[in-house]
Amino acid sequence: MTTLLTFRDNIKSFLGRFDYIITPIAKGIFALVMFLILNNQFGYFAALNNKILLAGMALICAFVPIEILAGLGFVVVVLHSVKLSIDVGILALALVLFFYCAYMRFSPKTGIVALIIPMCYSLHIIYAIPIVLGFMVGPAAIIPAIFGVVLFYYQEGLRDVSNILVTATEEEESVQGYQYIIDLFIANKFMLLTFVVFACVILITYVIYRMSFSNSWIVAFIVGGIMNIVLFLFGSITLMVEVELSSVLIGTIVGILIAVVLQFCKGIVDYQRTELLQYEDDEYYYYVKAIPKLSVSEMNKNVKHINSKTH
């Protein structure tokens, strides 16, 4: 355990020192993966799949705040929809604008959660996500998570619409993607169940995680996991919808494991950052690099074992 903790502290100090290089790289890679998955899921606008454009967008995202990255993701979604047909494009625009006006304005940083959810669907870890969001973000993640689920089912509906549009002849032009997708939303009880379960699990995990008893974190993950399974089961029985039990079970276990790993690494994220500053006074221009002082390393760590049995 001591080795692990030292290892963590070493990573932390490394990240702290080279934060100004590592953060843009990590952000750029994340943006690239996000755009690739979005293009894979939507993929109606072939021009957006252009490698140079993707690389350019990822490069821009590396240097802008995370909320602009979320905004760009939403723009990509709207563009794909407009390319498929104008009416679904309008629906996508309405969804995104509604989300922005109703929620993202107040808490812009959580907007990215709405785009992480469709990514989790395509990585098959969707049942794992509420536990992780519960302790990483807290209740502020509930509405973005719900919007993310809507975005995923919107994309499913879009796929149906594109299939219908391909097979439809000219006489059947009355097929309305807009109406079709909203009908799907209304009829989709599983989506509704997912909303409720996500909201409950995020809230419960957060509340228990913040309690002050020792090891509250592991209790929070396990209770969150159990709630996840029980609520999905209960919902599937009462709403008469099919839930793949095996994927819920596996997803929950994976979620707990991810949460445990992230809990261990959480200290890494709040490291003191190296700052590159520029300012001036009457006489000089200053280019300052402020490096945080390191706290723990293996050399100066002294672990004393106190064993009561010897006394």
Add this chain to the structure above:
Amino acid sequence: MVREENVKLMSKIAIYEKRNGKEEIPMSGYFKSDYVRLNVLKTCVSATIAFVIVAAVIVIYKMDYILANVFKIDYKSFGFAVLLLYVIWMLIYWLAARILYSIRYEKARTNIIEYNHNLKKLQEESQKEFVKAMRGVVINDDFIDF
């Protein structure tokens, strides 16, 4: 001459301005009540836009029905229902925004106090330097003992 103390202070100030300061420094120009009121007003505008978007989506979705029953719809009760929904919607946002922005203002206040304190210290330092340069002596009242 570059003075170490000044560089430390200026770095502290610059770090704050770079991080939270961007959002928090403009807050110091308002009284709490003005700040909260202004942001509640902005929230009301965006909540209205959100409401209009939802209404428009529903109207387009129900367009066939509306066109078929254009003369049969009871516009009075329909309008009243929409108004009631709007009022409830706005009330929720109004309340949430009041609480949210009050909390944000309070949180920012402590940081701004520290920031102002640092600025003041910096100003004092440069004043001292100025006096030193002009007359060659700095009168520091800590040392004056009667």
